[in-house]
Amino acid sequence: MKRKLTLKLIAKELGVSISTVSKALRDSPEISEETREKIKAYAKLYNYKPNNIALSLKNRRTNTIGVIIPQIVHHFFTTVISGIEQEARDRNYNVIICLSNNGFDKEVENMELLANGSTDGFILSISKETMLKEDYHHLNEVIEQGMPVVMFDRVVEGISCDRVLIDDKAGAKKGVSHMIRTGCRKIGIITSEDYISVGRLRTEGYLDALDDYGIAANDNLILKLDNIDDLTEESKKRIEDFVTKNDLDGIFTVNEFFAVHATRVLTKLGKRIPEDVSIVCFTDGQLSENMIPSLTAVSQHGEEMGRKAASILIEKLEREDSETAPYDTAYIDTSLVERESTRKLNR
Amino acid sequence: MKRKLTLKLIAKELGVSISTVSKALRDSPEISEETREKIKAYAKLYNYKPNNIALSLKNRRTNTIGVIIPQIVHHFFTTVISGIEQEARDRNYNVIICLSNNGFDKEVENMELLANGSTDGFILSISKETMLKEDYHHLNEVIEQGMPVVMFDRVVEGISCDRVLIDDKAGAKKGVSHMIRTGCRKIGIITSEDYISVGRLRTEGYLDALDDYGIAANDNLILKLDNIDDLTEESKKRIEDFVTKNDLDGIFTVNEFFAVHATRVLTKLGKRIPEDVSIVCFTDGQLSENMIPSLTAVSQHGEEMGRKAASILIEKLEREDSETAPYDTAYIDTSLVERESTRKLNR
DNA sequence: TTGTAGGCGTTATCAA
DNA sequence: TTGATAACGCCTACAA
Numbered sequence: 001m002k003r004k005l006t007l008k009l010i011a012k013e014l015g016v017s018i019s020t021v022s023k024a025l026r027d028s029p030e031i032s033e034e035t036r037e038k039i040k041a042y043a044k045l046y047n048y049k050p051n052n053i054a055l056s057l058k059n060r061r062t063n064t065i066g067v068i069i070p071q072i073v074h075h076f077f078t079t080v081i082s083g084i085e086q087e088a089r090d091r092n093y094n095v096i097i098c099l100s101n102n103g104f105d106k107e108v109e110n111m112e113l114l115a116n117g118s119t120d121g122f123i124l125s126i127s128k129e130t131m132l133k134e135d136y137h138h139l140n141e142v143i144e145q146g147m148p149v150v151m152f153d154r155v156v157e158g159i160s161c162d163r164v165l166i167d168d169k170a171g172a173k174k175g176v177s178h179m180i181r182t183g184c185r186k187i188g189i190i191t192s193e194d195y196i197s198v199g200r201l202r203t204e205g206y207l208d209a210l211d212d213y214g215i216a217a218n219d220n221l222i223l224k225l226d227n228i229d230d231l232t233e234e235s236k237k238r239i240e241d242f243v244t245k246n247d248l249d250g251i252f253t254v255n256e257f258f259a260v261h262a263t264r265v266l267t268k269l270g271k272r273i274p275e276d277v278s279i280v281c282f283t284d285g286q287l288s289e290n291m292i293p294s295l296t297a298v299s300q301h302g303e304e305m306g307r308k309a310a311s312i313l314i315e316k317l318e319r320e321d322s323e324t325a326p327y328d329t330a331y332i333d334t335s336l337v338e339r340e341s342t343r344k345l346n347r
Numbered sequence: 348m349k350r351k352l353t354l355k356l357i358a359k360e361l362g363v364s365i366s367t368v369s370k371a372l373r374d375s376p377e378i379s380e381e382t383r384e385k386i387k388a389y390a391k392l393y394n395y396k397p398n399n400i401a402l403s404l405k406n407r408r409t410n411t412i413g414v415i416i417p418q419i420v421h422h423f424f425t426t427v428i429s430g431i432e433q434e435a436r437d438r439n440y441n442v443i444i445c446l447s448n449n450g451f452d453k454e455v456e457n458m459e460l461l462a463n464g465s466t467d468g469f470i471l472s473i474s475k476e477t478m479l480k481e482d483y484h485h486l487n488e489v490i491e492q493g494m495p496v497v498m499f500d501r502v503v504e505g506i507s508c509d510r511v512l513i514d515d516k517a518g519a520k521k522g523v524s525h526m527i528r529t530g531c532r533k534i535g536i537i538t539s540e541d542y543i544s545v546g547r548l549r550t551e552g553y554l555d556a557l558d559d560y561g562i563a564a565n566d567n568l569i570l571k572l573d574n575i576d577d578l579t580e581e582s583k584k585r586i587e588d589f590v591t592k593n594d595l596d597g598i599f600t601v602n603e604f605f606a607v608h609a610t611r612v613l614t615k616l617g618k619r620i621p622e623d624v625s626i627v628c629f630t631d632g633q634l635s636e637n638m639i640p641s642l643t644a645v646s647q648h649g650e651e652m653g654r655k656a657a658s659i660l661i662e663k664l665e666r667e668d669s670e671t672a673p674y675d676t677a678y679i680d681t682s683l684v685e686r687e688s689t690r691k692l693n694r
Numbered sequence: 695t696t697g698t699a700g701g702c703g704t705t706a707t708c709a710a
Numbered sequence: 711t712t713g714a715t716a717a718c719g720c721c722t723a724c725a726a
Contacts, residue, residue, distance in 0.1 A: 072429055
């Protein structure tokens with residue numbers, strides 16, 4: 001096993017000083033053509049690469065972005081990460097990903113860990129528990145220390161940071177409006193409790209759409225579940241009840257899982273989709289695409305969101321006059337992907 | 348914006364030397380009770396945390412595991428990462444994830460990047476292109492430099508590293524045997540070309556199962572597609588042909604996508620599942636669970652695989668006598684998750 | 695009990 | 711043209 005090559009080793013081997021090697025490798029004109037070539041040849045031959053850790057220490061910057069997300073076994077988040085990765089790579093940054101598992105303590109722990117020299121800034125989507133607790137000291141601390149933060153998707157107010165958001169409200173409105181235009185009149189929504197920001201906003205979009213078309217909202221047609229990331233047994237039951245009791249002709253859901261389960265219940269009830277009931281869900285993922293029938297979905301463009309978040313963060317990192325730039329919220333547009341679960345629009 | 352606290356700053360503030368501070372914070376008995384308390388109180392008050400970068404440089408170890416995977420928008424890989432994360436956290440390691448996007452160049456680039464001081468070892472699943480190229484110099488290089496490597500799922504021979512594998516062959520055999528036991532006799536397989544190791548092994552398992560039950564294999568019932576990670580239009584067509592032309596009573600597929608598309612084609616043909624045709628797929632993900640009908644699947648236990656890979660790597664990292672331990676392959680068991688797409692077994 | 699010095703790998707400044 | 715020195719933040723052997 002050969003030890004990793006360092007400037008020191010090269011210097012010793014070639015009988016010159018460390019600084020000569022350093023300069024030669026950076027093409028400094030201070031060094032004679034001859035020595036330079038000799039050193040560069042040697043370095044190339046033995047595949048010298050500067051040690052990132054040493055560089056980070058020296059430069060007081062790591063060129064690394066820390067990403068903290070609630071969970072990784074989640075299609076939307078993976079698309080965002082993929083976008084972050086792309087942008088970071090294009091601009092010569094690394095990415096470290098940590099998971100909070102939707103827990104407050106892990107989120108804090110992760111931030112502290114990464115903040116101790118491992119990253120220059122953060123991109124994060126806040127955990128459910130943190131939202132409930134409303135304790136954001138960990139965010140404020142890293143910001144206080146001069147590390148910029150960009151929040152995406154699940155954000156909170158009152159933090160000095162940039163934000164990238166899906167336009168959840170407009171997206172939901174788009175989906176529900178489409179159902180109305182294709183003839184649905186009694187549309188239910190399966191959403192989350194209001195403390196989950198994306199759920200609340202999507203509910204608002206739903207209400208907006210009804211209002212626009214002069215359809216009265218009805219609280220009985222709104223089902224609020226207490227999670228938005230998965231489908232618990234409890235949620236399944238409530239969806240079954242909801243779908244069975246209300247004779248809906250359209251169902252809008254804030255995620256794919258709820259839509260899939262509603263589909264299942266409808267199928268069991270002998271309802272045809274989309275002839276009897278239309279379905280539209282938020283999040284255009286694998287399930288929407290592959291279900292039979294495939295589901296019309298509001299696509300979130302996660303990759304674009306990731307790229308945007310990374311781009312904003314890097315911009316901040318590379319701006320010298322740190323204090324001046326104001327904080328800002330970028331919106332990522334959604335688009336409606338029409339599939340088999342809604343009727344065709346007559347044009 | 349306050350600068351991050353360092354030993355130096357604390358020392359200056361309290362009028363002692365840096366080493367006194369360092370020792371006090373590490374509870375050295377060398378330092379007087381009084382000074383120790385004073386320093387610790389100050390550090391706690393201002394929330395001092397040692398700088399990871401400096402520690403890494405000093406200790407020549409980063410306590411960080413580098414993970415390189417072909418893609419992240421992929422359910423199985425996310426479960427593995429989740430497992431790696433858990434194990435790493437339990438044992439006080441960090442995780443850096445990089446994506447190769449199934450490309451050789453990116454894989455090499457990523458390894459070189461992380462190898463320059465950022466990580467102590469690697470966990471990786473090799474990219475498709477690398478497998479085709481059969482160029483593993485980047486792996487050999489980092490191993491040569493003393494960084495242990497653990498390969499998982501998509502592995503190759505002839506590299507000095509540990510491996511963690513799904514027992515693909517046994518898993519496929521399990522799935523196909525189940526179909527046979529529940530009455531299927533004309534079972535087709537939708538798999539990948541042989542150069543993708545997991546595809547090849549699963550095909551072998553399929554053949555094994557047929558053989559065990561004395562059913563003659565038939566090349567016409569084996570469809571080999573050239574990808575295993577997604578569903579191209581080309582693949583869709585070939586699946587349509589395959590399913591339509593052969594009057595199968597069972598279909599085994601090496602991933603969820605192929606199964607879902609086969610289901611779609613069967614539904615269109617008016618076949619009932621599982622009464623007319625049974626379906627079993629490899630990979631127990633969201634699709635298998637949520638499809639209507641839900642799919643019987645061979646579950647890969649990705650989290651367990653991740654934990655195992657991380658655990659093996661960390662063991663290697665913490666063993667001083669590096670050379671002695673032999674390389675070894677661990678197998679993660681699969682299990683069959685019975686759902687609606689297969690008939691019940693009469694017991 | 696406390697402090698000094700050297701080193702991890704690199705770069706920048708200044709001296710030779 | 712080359713080299714010695716200091717610094718990034720931390721730790722530790724050794725000296726005071």
